[in-house]
Amino acid sequence: xxxxxxxxxxxxxxxxxxxxxxxxxxxxxxxxxxxxxxxxxxxxxxxxxxxxxxxxxxxxxxxxxxxxxxxxxxxxxxxxxxxxxxxxxxxxxxxxxxxxxxxxxxxxxxxxxxxxxxxxxxxxxxxxxxxxxxxxxxxxxxxxxxxxxxxxxxxxxxxxxxxxxxxxxxxxxxxxxxxxxxxxxxxxxxxxxxxxxxxxxxxxxxxxxxxxxxxxxxxxxxxxxxxxxxxxxxxxx
Amino acid sequence: xxxxxxxxxxxxxxxxxxxxxxxxxxxxxxxxxxxxxxxxxxxxxxxxxxxxxxxxxxxxxxxxxxxxxxxxxxxxxxxxxxxxxxxxxxxxxxxxxxxxxxxxxxxxxxxxxxxxxxxxxxxxxxxxxxxxxxxxxxxxxxxxxxxxxxxxxxxxxxxxxxxxxxxxxxxxxxxxxxxxxxxxxxxxxxxxxxxxxxxxxxxxxxxxxxxxxxxxxxxxxxxxxxxxxxxxxxxxx
Amino acid sequence: xxxxxxxxxxxxxxxxxxxxxxxxxxxxxxxxxxxxxxxxxxxxxxxxxxxxxxxxxxxxxxxxxxxxxxxxxxxxxxxxxxxxxxxxxxxxxxxxxxxxxxxxxxxxxxxxxxxxxxxxxxxxxxxxxxxxxxxxxxxxxxxxxxxxxxxxxxxxxxxxxxxxxxxxxxxxxxxxxxxxxxxxxxxxxxxxxxxxxxxxxxxxxxxxxxxxxxxxxxxxxxxxxxxxxxxxxxxxx
Amino acid sequence: xxxxxxxxxxxxxxxxxxxxxxxxxxxxxxxxxxxxxxxxxxxxxxxxxxxxxxxxxxxxxxxxxxxxxxxxxxxxxxxxxxxxxxxxxxxxxxxxxxxxxxxxxxxxxxxxxxxxxxxxxxxxxxxxxxxxxxxxxxxxxxxxxxxxxxxxxxxxxxxxxxxxxxxxxxxxxxxxxxxxxxxxxxxxxxxxxxxxxxxxxxxxxxxxxxxxxxxxxxxxxxxxxxxxxxxxxxxxx
Numbered sequence: 001x002x003x004x005x006x007x008x009x010x011x012x013x014x015x016x017x018x019x020x021x022x023x024x025x026x027x028x029x030x031x032x033x034x035x036x037x038x039x040x041x042x043x044x045x046x047x048x049x050x051x052x053x054x055x056x057x058x059x060x061x062x063x064x065x066x067x068x069x070x071x072x073x074x075x076x077x078x079x080x081x082x083x084x085x086x087x088x089x090x091x092x093x094x095x096x097x098x099x100x101x102x103x104x105x106x107x108x109x110x111x112x113x114x115x116x117x118x119x120x121x122x123x124x125x126x127x128x129x130x131x132x133x134x135x136x137x138x139x140x141x142x143x144x145x146x147x148x149x150x151x152x153x154x155x156x157x158x159x160x161x162x163x164x165x166x167x168x169x170x171x172x173x174x175x176x177x178x179x180x181x182x183x184x185x186x187x188x189x190x191x192x193x194x195x196x197x198x199x200x201x202x203x204x205x206x207x208x209x210x211x212x213x214x215x216x217x218x219x220x221x222x223x224x225x226x227x228x229x230x231x232x233x234x235x236x237x
Numbered sequence: 238x239x240x241x242x243x244x245x246x247x248x249x250x251x252x253x254x255x256x257x258x259x260x261x262x263x264x265x266x267x268x269x270x271x272x273x274x275x276x277x278x279x280x281x282x283x284x285x286x287x288x289x290x291x292x293x294x295x296x297x298x299x300x301x302x303x304x305x306x307x308x309x310x311x312x313x314x315x316x317x318x319x320x321x322x323x324x325x326x327x328x329x330x331x332x333x334x335x336x337x338x339x340x341x342x343x344x345x346x347x348x349x350x351x352x353x354x355x356x357x358x359x360x361x362x363x364x365x366x367x368x369x370x371x372x373x374x375x376x377x378x379x380x381x382x383x384x385x386x387x388x389x390x391x392x393x394x395x396x397x398x399x400x401x402x403x404x405x406x407x408x409x410x411x412x413x414x415x416x417x418x419x420x421x422x423x424x425x426x427x428x429x430x431x432x433x434x435x436x437x438x439x440x441x442x443x444x445x446x447x448x449x450x451x452x453x454x455x456x457x458x459x460x461x462x463x464x465x466x467x468x469x470x471x472x473x474x
Numbered sequence: 475x476x477x478x479x480x481x482x483x484x485x486x487x488x489x490x491x492x493x494x495x496x497x498x499x500x501x502x503x504x505x506x507x508x509x510x511x512x513x514x515x516x517x518x519x520x521x522x523x524x525x526x527x528x529x530x531x532x533x534x535x536x537x538x539x540x541x542x543x544x545x546x547x548x549x550x551x552x553x554x555x556x557x558x559x560x561x562x563x564x565x566x567x568x569x570x571x572x573x574x575x576x577x578x579x580x581x582x583x584x585x586x587x588x589x590x591x592x593x594x595x596x597x598x599x600x601x602x603x604x605x606x607x608x609x610x611x612x613x614x615x616x617x618x619x620x621x622x623x624x625x626x627x628x629x630x631x632x633x634x635x636x637x638x639x640x641x642x643x644x645x646x647x648x649x650x651x652x653x654x655x656x657x658x659x660x661x662x663x664x665x666x667x668x669x670x671x672x673x674x675x676x677x678x679x680x681x682x683x684x685x686x687x688x689x690x691x692x693x694x695x696x697x698x699x700x701x702x703x704x705x706x707x708x709x710x711x
Numbered sequence: 712x713x714x715x716x717x718x719x720x721x722x723x724x725x726x727x728x729x730x731x732x733x734x735x736x737x738x739x740x741x742x743x744x745x746x747x748x749x750x751x752x753x754x755x756x757x758x759x760x761x762x763x764x765x766x767x768x769x770x771x772x773x774x775x776x777x778x779x780x781x782x783x784x785x786x787x788x789x790x791x792x793x794x795x796x797x798x799x800x801x802x803x804x805x806x807x808x809x810x811x812x813x814x815x816x817x818x819x820x821x822x823x824x825x826x827x828x829x830x831x832x833x834x835x836x837x838x839x840x841x842x843x844x845x846x847x848x849x850x851x852x853x854x855x856x857x858x859x860x861x862x863x864x865x866x867x868x869x870x871x872x873x874x875x876x877x878x879x880x881x882x883x884x885x886x887x888x889x890x891x892x893x894x895x896x897x898x899x900x901x902x903x904x905x906x907x908x909x910x911x912x913x914x915x916x917x918x919x920x921x922x923x924x925x926x927x928x929x930x931x932x933x934x935x936x937x938x939x940x941x942x943x944x945x946x947x948x
Contacts, residue, residue, distance in 0.1 A: 075254070126817075140298035559762065
């Protein structure tokens, strides 16, 4: 866990994956930056690597994360994502082990250690409360636990997710209460955001529902506003 | 094979791998750009992804390649290198299947097709003349064939490499004479460059010998100068 | 290409994958063995590794292949499939690079060489005529080329497959006429077998249509009988 | 954790990897079987897959494990190691995530669940106390924690290993005291066995020191005898 970063709940993770890139990614990042400042909500924003420099330069409030990072050291390793290169480019953290980019247990551990050394936060994904607990033993900043059968489906937040989040919180917080719990498979709208946070999640996010919306920036604002409201409601002091 | 690119022998491939990044990579790229123009030699230059935008902006003559690219389509695929994102960032080609980043045969084929569609050149690596011939069947712009036991060793160019290059040329040119033959494992200096080109290679390159030199730009110039000289000697008309 | 094996067209590849194992796999192997002798048709039969010894012992005519093999040498490599262990167990060949088990280009080459050295035949899969040609450069005994979009679908043999097989034959036979051409994605019945062979394939196969049939042995016999008939029809001398 | 298996410390894990196969593996298994009975020590014995049936048939006391297993379900998945096929072949457990065969975190979890369902024990490897704790969250029968820099080296058991084992025991037993702790990188002889057990390990093992010895069966007996003695010494009641 990298500690020299002021990354506090509530957090919204906005993953671009391969949906948006280039100028359109930059325009959307600028809109997200304004929304982040307006609602005072931390947004983790992870574009394609080649789009990182301009987004770093043109935004102020976003937490720019890499979509993935390797544990490789300075030197050999063509095609690898070097931690030091991300750091110098202004990245503040990285996602690891997403359902679309699973990595080996040993690589998760090595990469978290590399991130700590270089000065990068880590958001590590897991498919189940048990895997979230396993990841928690490796001490990342954030654990993102989602039932894989819900990712990208836009299915309503139901009992399955409720039990899933409760168990994840129980297991992870017992290991280390500082680890931030993120969840949110299938988030479609403001209402889903509120349900997720009321279930105890400290962070959430969405990709497809936002990027496939007619007006992605407006959809993002709708969700961030909901996150602000539900957070004040559930954390009144 | 992407045809709308003016990539002609002799070519020098300067791979940064994870040795150089950030400001130092940019400074070195500027030096390489000047050398490329001075000697009128095409240099393929492949930095860390996050360093690509500034190098594209600050150089004129380099052929900026990605160190790797995925065949993924626009949409899902967190952590993947999206061809369209590279293209919009100003990249003109990609390396594939390097000894440090081997990929599946089916992925080599799909990625070459994606590169063709998006408008990117491909330099595909192989360990043996037979694998170079296999790669040639998939129609890349350049085949880089190197004996893996020589990569990074700095061992002198000997009989092993001579037979290796001859056989590679015979096999690949029979399949498609337009494919450019690159070779060069263990290149240490101007002398090695000359030997490789006299063996029939149309392109060569070096990473460790240059980046571990006291003055990398000077070392690069020494090699580029040798490449120019030996090319004029072996291709007099 | 391992030459000390009398593996001649027409050939039927009967892949068990993970559908059938243990006693049921052995019973089915015995039935296949009888069918192979009755129709004098070579059947490549590839069970789960742990089922190989008893099937080798209890059958006479089948060509027992491994479903996959690694290029690993005697020594380290826990969990790997050692060529020498397969050979001593009575296996006569291995499948490589199936759509459900893609491997790296460099590993295909190394494993074919290991098979040649140890004395095992190789049946290497490819997704396209171009990849079949790439594989042919690495000199396996058999190339199995199938359009991946048809595998396991049971869709009728149509124009797509016709063009696919023609192009595969043209490309592969030009490289090495000794390489046997196998094709057959989506084979459902005797009729499909006949169509495939009339298109020029020298070998074919089926898994799901046979193993999901009410009486797999009967379904297999129906296909082998068709293979015999169509082969005599298309190769009258 | 599969509970219907009587697998109790002290345990010796004898991994054949790809060192020994066929007749020689069977002869060595028979010798190990006699040694296991003579000293009443549980030996986990993991041969090449194709050698499993005969070793199951010809031995009585060994716990035959697979060197690796996949989480694949009955059906597709050519080249995969199907849990049900192992079970029917008489295997009683599987090794997972060895340093020579690392797997993804999500695959470790799925495969442990498959093993539980099918009725197989799991011995899961880890590189560090933290990864051992992560694995413990996924509830295997045995965690094998070894510093990777010591595997296969035959370096003496020193302070590094002492701290490593203490921390592993502390972390794992807090999560689940039923999980058996195995350790032993670089075990060369009887003396190393005694040191490892005195440090608190409940199981240990060796491959290269035994299989490279002039008389492997004698070397194994020397280690098993030491394990028996040190266990009685450290667990007197």
